[in-house]
Amino acid sequence: MSARSAARLGLLALAACARLWAAEEDEEIRAQKTPEATLGAGIGYVSDNNTRFGQYTGLTKQGLYPLIDLDLRKRDEASGTWINLQGRNLGLESNELRFDHERQGKWGYFIDYNQTPRYSPYTPVTRLANPDSTSQVVNGVAVPSELEMKTLRKALSAGFEGRLTGNWNFGVRFSSEDKDGRRLFGRSGSGATGSFQEFLVDPIDYTTRIWEANASYADKKLQLVAAYTGTNFENHKPRLDVSGTTSTFSPIALPPDNQSHQLALTGGYNFSSTTRSTFKAAYTYQTQDATFIDTSTVGRTDLGGKVTTLFLQGGATSRLTRDLTLLGNLRYENRDDKTPVYDYFNITTTNTATGENEPRSIKTTNGKLEAIYRLANGYTATGGLDYETKVRNTSSVRVVSFRDKTEETTLRAELRRLMSQTLNGSIAFLHSSRGGSDWQTTTVVGGGLGSNLVQPIHLADRERNLLRGKLGWAASERVDVNFVADLAKDEYGGRALGLQDGKATHFAVDAGFRATDVWTATAWLSTDDNKMTLNSCEAASGTGVCPGTAADPIWQAKLRNTGIAFGAGLRGKPRERLELGGDLQWMSDTAKYDQGPLDPNVQPLPDVTFKRTTFKLYAKQAVDKKMSLRAQYVFDRFQSDDWNWANYTYGDGTVVLPNNSQKVHFIALQLMYSL
Amino acid sequence: MRALLVLLWVANALAQDKPAADGPKDLVLRGDGACTRCHNEGDNYPVLAIGKTKHGTMADGRTPSCTSCHGASEAHIKAKGNEKPDVLFSKKAATPVQVRNATCLNCHESGKRIHWAMSVHATRDIACTSCHEVHTQHDRVRAKADQPDVCFSCHTEIRMMVNRQSHHPVREGKVACSDCHNAHGSAGEKMLVKDSINETCYSCHMEKRGPFVRTHQPVQENCALCHNPHGSVQDNLLKARGPFLCQECHEPTSHRGGTAGLGGLGGTSPGASITLARSCLNCHTNIHGTNNPRDVSNERTFRR
Numbered sequence: 002m003s004a005r006s007a008a009r010l011g012l013l014a015l016a017a018c019a020r021l022w023a024a025e026e027d028e029e030i031r032a033q034k035t036p037e038a039t040l041g042a043g044i045g046y047v048s049d050n051n052t053r054f055g056q057y058t059g060l061t062k063q064g065l066y067p068l069i070d071l072d073l074r075k076r077d078e079a080s081g082t083w084i085n086l087q088g089r090n091l092g093l094e095s096n097e098l099r100f101d102h103e104r105q106g107k108w109g110y111f112i113d114y115n116q117t118p119r120y121s122p123y124t125p126v127t128r129l130a131n132p133d134s135t136s137q138v139v140n141g142v143a144v145p146s147e148l149e150m151k152t153l154r155k156a157l158s159a160g161f162e163g164r165l166t167g168n169w170n171f172g173v174r175f176s177s178e179d180k181d182g183r184r185l186f187g188r189s190g191s192g193a194t195g196s197f198q199e200f201l202v203d204p205i206d207y208t209t210r211i212w213e214a215n216a217s218y219a220d221k222k223l224q225l226v227a228a229y230t231g232t233n234f235e236n237h238k239p240r241l242d243v244s245g246t247t248s249t250f251s252p253i254a255l256p257p258d259n260q261s262h263q264l265a266l267t268g269g270y271n272f273s274s275t276t277r278s279t280f281k282a283a284y285t286y287q288t289q290d291a292t293f294i295d296t297s298t299v300g301r302t303d304l305g306g307k308v309t310t311l312f313l314q315g316g317a318t319s320r321l322t323r324d325l326t327l328l329g330n331l332r333y334e335n336r337d338d339k340t341p342v343y344d345y346f347n348i349t350t351t352n353t354a355t356g357e358n359e360p361r362s363i364k365t366t367n368g369k370l371e372a373i374y375r376l377a378n379g380y381t382a383t384g385g386l387d388y389e390t391k392v393r394n395t396s397s398v399r400v401v402s403f404r405d406k407t408e409e410t411t412l413r414a415e416l417r418r419l420m421s422q423t424l425n426g427s428i429a430f431l432h433s434s435r436g437g438s439d440w441q442t443t444t445v446v447g448g449g450l451g452s453n454l455v456q457p458i459h460l461a462d463r464e465r466n467l468l469r470g471k472l473g474w475a476a477s478e479r480v481d482v483n484f485v486a487d488l489a490k491d492e493y494g495g496r497a498l499g500l501q502d503g504k505a506t507h508f509a510v511d512a513g514f515r516a517t518d519v520w521t522a523t524a525w526l527s528t529d530d531n532k533m534t535l536n537s538c539e540a541a542s543g544t545g546v547c548p549g550t551a552a553d554p555i556w557q558a559k560l561r562n563t564g565i566a567f568g569a570g571l572r573g574k575p576r577e578r579l580e581l582g583g584d585l586q587w588m589s590d591t592a593k594y595d596q597g598p599l600d601p602n603v604q605p606l607p608d609v610t611f612k613r614t615t616f617k618l619y620a621k622q623a624v625d626k627k628m629s630l631r632a633q634y635v636f637d638r639f640q641s642d643d644w645n646w647a648n649y650t651y652g653d654g655t656v657v658l659p660n661n662s663q664k665v666h667f668i669a670l671q672l673m674y675s676l
Numbered sequence: 677m678r679a680l681l682v683l684l685w686v687a688n689a690l691a692q693d694k695p696a697a698d699g700p701k702d703l704v705l706r707g708d709g710a711c712t713r714c715h716n717e718g719d720n721y722p723v724l725a726i727g728k729t730k731h732g733t734m735a736d737g738r739t740p741s742c743t744s745c746h747g748a749s750e751a752h753i754k755a756k757g758n759e760k761p762d763v764l765f766s767k768k769a770a771t772p773v774q775v776r777n778a779t780c781l782n783c784h785e786s787g788k789r790i791h792w793a794m795s796v797h798a799t800r801d802i803a804c805t806s807c808h809e810v811h812t813q814h815d816r817v818r819a820k821a822d823q824p825d826v827c828f829s830c831h832t833e834i835r836m837m838v839n840r841q842s843h844h845p846v847r848e849g850k851v852a853c854s855d856c857h858n859a860h861g862s863a864g865e866k867m868l869v870k871d872s873i874n875e876t877c878y879s880c881h882m883e884k885r886g887p888f889v890r891t892h893q894p895v896q897e898n899c900a901l902c903h904n905p906h907g908s909v910q911d912n913l914l915k916a917r918g919p920f921l922c923q924e925c926h927e928p929t930s931h932r933g934g935t936a937g938l939g940g941l942g943g944t945s946p947g948a949s950i951t952l953a954r955s956c957l958n959c960h961t962n963i964h965g966t967n968n969p970r971d972v973s974n975e976r977t978f979r980r
Contacts, residue, residue, distance in 0.1 A: 034727025057845035081735025603937030
């Protein structure tokens with residue numbers, strides 16, 4: 002071969018290589034910038050029947066389940082048109098499927114289907130007949146059997162959005178959700194042996210519809226959204242008839258249909274690059290005119306319920322100087338219950354009710370002022386004042402003491418510091434004080450003073466102090482640690498019975514550790530402790546005198562919930578084609594009651610502990626560029642010593658299994674394919 | 677030697693799509709050649725993955741260039757990376773949070789983000805990129821199943837609650853924080869998606885809305901007086917076990933002040949019958965309100 006021929010050959014070879022390299026490079030770039038689409042299909046196995054592990058996923062029965070997930074995304078580069086199809090849990094009751102078609106910046110629409118099951122943790126064993134119907138018969142079947150208590154929500158929604166000329170957009174959206182199933186229910190009654198309680202099922206059969214339309218405008222200065230929202234709730238089973246025993250509580254009303262219409266205008270305006278204002282005005286008209294399930298003696302066939310709500314909000318924030326920012330916000334909501342009042346229960350007025358329906362109106366005004374000042378050395382100080390007042394109506398006769406007005410003022414102060422790029426922190430203190438108008442007392446028949454020993458929790462005088470500290474520490478390039486501590490204390494004043502005080506603490510530490518370029522780890526530990534002291538007495542007289550005897554004591558319960566939880570995770574890619582990961586989560590919650598003195602016929606409530614351990618492992622092995630295999634193992638254990646259901650038998654003989662100890666292994670294998 | 681030079685020249689020319697005189701070509705975004713010359717497919721940080729996102733849809737004339745977000749960064753380019761870009765978004769970046777966020781708000785200040793400037797997140801210097809990842813197809817905070825973990829990195833107390841035995845299906849990935857809260861700020865309280873707590877709850881629990889023939893005042897005022905929506909050790913997300921919860925408001929007359937406990941004499945006596953099962957709700961079963969107009973005295977107590 003001549004030198005010239007060799008050079009030609011070399012030239013050709015090099016050219017071919019260069020093309021190959023360029024093509025590989027282009028392929029790598031294309032892969033990195035092109036939307037990915039994946040499809041996963043496989044099978045999972047649940048080792049044991051349960052009501053906790055699969056409570057919201059449907060993985061409640063021992064056996065095999067198909068596992069199908071998809072995330073298909075395709076973009077036409079020339080037109081910017083996306084077609085997406087995303088599905089999750091497609092083989093399970095908790096399946097979700099969404100289709101989007103969008104020309105980005107022009108128009109888009111979607112259709113979404115979503116199911117959410119909920120399995121009650123508990124299993125009644127009952128002789129109730131026709132539990133899914135509106136005509137239930139207590140002890141209507143001869144042999145008690147287990148009843149699965151479950152609801153299933155099926156939601157279908159769709160929407161369209163379009164961009165009009167200029168800066169205008171519009172959108173419409175509709176959703177319809179059916180909720181069916183069973184919920185624990187019951188009724189009381191009285192017979193020869195006294196009063197009793199019976200087990201029933203709330204035969205849920207709801208449809209909830211929401212439809213929205215909006216038009217929006219946006220430019221650099223002004224943004225506006227005008228919206229209409231309509232809602233409609235329909236209960237296909239509004240009445241429950243119960244037979245089989247001596248109880249007279251039948252029929253029982255189930256939730257009535259209701260509907261609403263709302264118009265709203267929301268906006269924001271930038272006065273400058275440092276000053277912005279926002280507002281919202283909304284008016285809602287809500288009605289409830291479902292046909293009564295039973296005869297009314299006032300000549301009405303429905304309530305004629307009508308509630309209007311006016312909501313107004315306006316606020317502004319401005320960076321007045323390089324270091325000082327001020328913010329102010331005011332909210333006002335007037336919920337006006339205009340339901341006509343009738344003496345539905347044409348009874349002699351008692352000390353707790355007149356017999357009339359009681360429309361509930363409430364006006365809430367909430368204001369906020371805040372100053373943020375950037376100090377030297379990376380400190381930022383924030384001071385704030387919040388004010389809230391609520392004005393409510395009430396009826397002329399009431400069952401608890403009532404306040405038509407409450408006011409609460411809160412002062413806040415916070416100091417933050419970005420100490421360095423590796424250490425930052427904040428400490429905040431909050432004090433709030435709530436009071437209100439004079440108490441409207443309960444009365445006895447004839448108008449005398451009734452029992453007024455308790456301040457209802459949301460109306461009571463209250464002093465609240467809260468201290469919160471945060472610290473973030475990037476210990477090294479590889480280690481981040483964050484600490485949080487909250488301490489809160491409430492003191493209720495004025496009356497000897499009811500809630501007296503409360504205290505809450507929360508501590509958390511979170512750490513992230515990038516051990517190597519291949520392995521990362523996270524861990525966290527949290528605790529919380531919530532206490533409150535409740536006083537009451539047995540058998541107070543109608544005028545509020547507690548006997549305070551051994552038989553009918555004035556008692557106190559120091560209610561306390563303590564929780565501790567721990568989590569840890571590990572992620573790694575030890576080989577190019579292999580991903581490994583694992584998570585461990587453990588939590589323990591304890592409820593304590595610490596009661597005394599007790600009624601002589603009563604034994605104190607034991608503590609209750611709930612424990613849950615969840616351990617997950619997964620591995621993903623790439624078979625080739627397109628295909629991978631994903632394996633997953635989950636161990637889930639729930640334990641409790643809750644005595645609530647274990648010690649109770651309904652008057653009709655129904656018992657409810659608490660299912661206090663559950664252990665499940667779940668194994669799954671999925672083939673993942675990249676399209 | 678001459679042949680070798682020719683070879684190298686040809687190979688180089690073949691490897692280029694465009695003549696070198698035109699400058700480096702764009703790989704993903706308009707005018708990104710100056711950036712992707714270095715930050716290319718071999719970069720440790722997946723810069724080009726922005727092409728998988730809506731920010732990388734070139735047919736949409738609104739989509740940004742690298743410099744739309746990171747600034748012209750001339751010093752960075754001239755110094756071949758030895759100087760920082762003008763605007764950086766990483767956790768430890770020196771760029772002030774307000775500057776970072778202004779970059780995003782330049783295009784994203786409308787719609788659900790109108791109230792951002794008034795939100796607690798904004799005033800506490802939370803950066804958009806504290807939660808959002810821009811250079812990835814999978815922005816975790818926008819995925820229902822992953823979003824809570826992003827929120828829990830700060831809201832650790834809520835992480836405790838959603839793992840309690842009674843909880844919304846957050847840990848199961850069926851409800852996300854953003855179903856109730858708008859992290860970008862809202863006109864209503866607690867950054868809720870609706871104007872009030874009750875309106876937010878009614879989105880899914882509209883059967884509780886009423887009004888009813890008999891209404892229960894705290895129900896109409898605020899669902900959160902009795903329920904903790906983030907989770908509870910008590911069933912039904914209740915803040916306290918019955919009868920204690922009811923005794924926080926109700927006078928101790930009649931059976932209402934009865935001692936909670938095991939045992940007892942049955943009926944409405946202190947002990948098990950007012951404590952166990954559904955507690956007070958064993959009898960007062962329609963506690964959220966009843967629309968039964970029947971003219972009997974017991975009707976006022978939510979029993980039918």
